[in-house]
Amino acid sequence: MAIEWSPKISTGIDWQDRQHKELFHRINSLLDAMTVGLGKEEVQRLFSFLDEYIVIHFDAEEQAMHKYDYPDMLSHLEEHTHFIDDVATLKEEAREDSVTTTHIIKVQSRVVDWLMNHICTVDKKLGKFIKDPQKV
Ligand SMILES: [Fe+2]
Ligand SMILES: [Fe+2]
Numbered sequence: 001m002a003i004e005w006s007p008k009i010s011t012g013i014d015w016q017d018r019q020h021k022e023l024f025h026r027i028n029s030l031l032d033a034m035t036v037g038l039g040k041e042e043v044q045r046l047f048s049f050l051d052e053y054i055v056i057h058f059d060a061e062e063q064a065m066h067k068y069d070y071p072d073m074l075s076h077l078e079e080h081t082h083f084i085d086d087v088a089t090l091k092e093e094a095r096e097d098s099v100t101t102t103h104i105i106k107v108q109s110r111v112v113d114w115l116m117n118h119i120c121t122v123d124k125k126l127g128k129f130i131k132d133p134q135k136v
Pocket of ligand 2: 020
């Protein structure tokens with residue numbers, strides 16, 4: 001099941017939306033690879049790719065938070081750390097066993113749900129603040 005980016009989840013900030021779209025694209029590739037039963041190596045490769053991309057994206061948001069002196073920076077960063085830990089755990093689990101339906105469901109629920117919730121709440125709030133700090 002693919003996850004779709006839609007204007008509803010736009011943060012209003014171009015670079016953030018672009019990176020979120022790319023994240024969705026990477027996660028979809030990973031889910032596709034797992035669903036069609038690609039080898040463990042391919043799944044690991046996609047996990048590593050995703051890992052790397054998450055770091056780039058979270059770095060960009062952290063820099064923006066510093067730049068705009070964002071008051072909710074700490075709680076936002078905590079969520080990022082939690083997500084990085086979750087992805088690392090899923091990657092480890094996929095390394096140990098063959099990729100099973102259980103893994104796919106786990107990736108779906110942890111990564112996809114987390115990402116959607118995070119973007120729709122805390123990332124949107126950050127985007128709003130960057131656009132107009134007085135209004136948040
Ligand atoms: Fe974020
Ligand atoms: Fe984000």
